[in-house]
Amino acid sequence: MKTYCVGGAVRDELLGLPVSDHDWVVVGATPEEMVARGFRPVGKDFPVFLHPETKEEHALARTERKTARGYRGFQVHYAPDVTLEQDLRRRDLTINAIARAEDGTLIDPYGGQRDLAGRCLRHVSESFVEDPVRILRLARFAARFTDFSVAPETVALMRLMVDEGEVDALVPERVWQEISRGLMEQQPSRMFEVLLTCGALERIIPELAGLWKVSQDPAQHPEGDAGTHVMGVIDYAAARDFALPVRYAVLLHDLGKGATPAAALPRHPDHEARSAELAAAVSLRLRAPIECQDLAVLVAREHGQIHQAAGLPVEQLVELLERLDVMRRPARLEGILEAAEADFRGRPGYEQEPFDPAALLRRAAAAIRAIDAGAIAGRVGPDAQRIKDALHAARVAAVAATLSNEP
Numbered sequence: 248m249k250t251y252c253v254g255g256a257v258r259d260e261l262l263g264l265p266v267s268d269h270d271w272v273v274v275g276a277t278p279e280e281m282v283a284r285g286f287r288p289v290g291k292d293f294p295v296f297l298h299p300e301t302k303e304e305h306a307l308a309r310t311e312r313k314t315a316r317g318y319r320g321f322q323v324h325y326a327p328d329v330t331l332e333q334d335l336r337r338r339d340l341t342i343n344a345i346a347r348a349e350d351g352t353l354i355d356p357y358g359g360q361r362d363l364a365g366r367c368l369r370h371v372s373e374s375f376v377e378d379p380v381r382i383l384r385l386a387r388f389a390a391r392f393t394d395f396s397v398a399p400e401t402v403a404l405m406r407l408m409v410d411e412g413e414v415d416a417l418v419p420e421r422v423w424q425e426i427s428r429g430l431m432e433q434q435p436s437r438m439f440e441v442l443l444t445c446g447a448l449e450r451i452i453p454e455l456a457g458l459w460k461v462s463q464d465p466a467q468h469p470e471g472d473a474g475t476h477v478m479g480v481i482d483y484a485a486a487r488d489f490a491l492p493v494r495y496a497v498l499l500h501d502l503g504k505g506a507t508p509a510a511a512l513p514r515h516p517d518h519e520a521r522s523a524e525l526a527a528a529v530s531l532r533l534r535a536p537i538e539c540q541d542l543a544v545l546v547a548r549e550h551g552q553i554h555q556a557a558g559l560p561v562e563q564l565v566e567l568l569e570r571l572d573v574m575r576r577p578a579r580l581e582g583i584l585e586a587a588e589a590d591f592r593g594r595p596g597y598e599q600e601p602f603d604p605a606a607l608l609r610r611a612a613a614a615i616r617a618i619d620a621g622a623i624a625g626r627v628g629p630d631a632q633r634i635k636d637a638l639h640a641a642r643v644a645a646v647a648a649t650l651s652n653e654p
Contacts, residue, residue, distance in 0.1 A: 248276040250305065251331060251346040251354065258342050261363055271298075271305040272334050272346065275327050278307070293323045308334040311374070332356045336372050339381045340388065344371045362398075369398040376404055379413040383425035386441040390432035397441060405445035414450045419534040422451055426533065430494040435485050436478035439498075443474075452533075454525050455498070457505040462513040469595050473504040473515075480593035489585050495539045496546040496586045497593075499526040503547070523548035542579065545571065546586040553587045556604040561647045564611055565639065568646075573612040574620075580612055607650075614649040615642045 256269040273281065278294045286296035286305060294307040309325040310333050331346055331354060338344040345359040353360070357371045368385055375381055382405050389397060408414060429438035439455070442448035448456040459474030470476050480497045503521025507514075526547040530540040552559070552567050559567065573580050584605045591602050618641050627637045 253346045257345045274308045366395045370401045386438040387429040390438040393434045409446040423533045435481045454502045483593035484589040492539045492542040493585045496543040499543045519551045611646045614645040
């Protein structure tokens with residue numbers, strides 16, 4: 248029985264990055280021997296055990312054979328005679344197929360150290376094509392390791408997988424898991440650009456993939472097409488360390504531009520309403536968390552009005568804040584304003600420009616929240632419509648007074 252550290256821990260150590268978790272492969276053992284040594288079994292599809300002291304995962308060396316389409320269509324074989332090299336061969340990328348023995352020796356049969364030095368994401372073997380999740384994982388690694396490129400032969404394999412329908416077999420939960428993790432990486436745009444290059448984005452989020460063909464007004468968008476704009480926006484959100492719901496919202500905020508009538512281009516009148524409908528549909532398909540769904544729809548629907556807040560009449564400004572439900576959901580307003588800021592500043596030349604609508608909307612929202620709704624309801628009586636009208640009138644008066652006192 249021999250134990251090897253494998254995968255991300257070895258890779259990150261070689262890159263000089265911090266390591267928080269270790270994965271281990273055990274060669275030459277049976278499940279019974281692992282239990283006898285005090286390991287606790289936790290694996291469902293293949294033998295994985297928790298170390299009795301460190302609680303780190305130890306998996307028996309195994310091989311896999313493709314039996315059906317999709318990421319679950321595998322037959323797993325594990326036995327004491329499965330070698331370390333066989334186990335490493337089933338892994339996705341060469342940089343993840345390096346092992347370290349207990350004496351510190353590195354075992355690297357597939358050139359992982361070479362590709363770390365060359366900053367290259369490359370598949371280990373032709374078995375890469377057997378699991379469509381690997382396309383998403385590779386794209387996520389591109390967003391994390393921003394100076395790595397994808398080997399041309401690996402791009403060709405991913406295109407083959409797309410053409411043969413492997414990506415179509417992905418279940419929403421796995422797609423969301425990888426997309427959400429990719430959004431939280433250092434440069435999320437690289438994930439979507441890799442998926443676009445190999446054709447997978449057209450299968451996963453076609454509403455987004457189509458934006459690279461959509462022109463925009465160059466006076467407002469010097470970056471060019473709508474897809475390039477969205478990529479700049481999510482990278483700005485990542486650079487500001489905005490939360491996942493905000494990053495997801497900006498990813499979907501302009502989907503409606505893909506449905507703009509050709510005669511209207513390069514302008515996109517009323518694209519916000521179309522974007523909100525598409526954001527809702529995409530979120531349901533991906534089974535995104537409710538918080539992400541809600542914020543994406545709100546940002547898609549209202550970002551145009553938010554950008555124009557300074558020029559809105561007080562009545563319309565209050566109606567906007569009522570739609571955003573700033574009375575009951577004050578914390579959500581910050582996420583909406585962060586998304587709008589990213590939309591504004593995620594363009595070349597706008598990175599340091601002041602985003603004035605944020606301060607204006609915060610002041611107006613504070614004035615609305617200061618109103619004693621209970622007192623107003625007690626004064627006008629039990630009629631629900633009268634209460635609603637009186638509250639709205641009080642909000643308009645409060646916001647008007649607040650803004651009139653501004654220098």
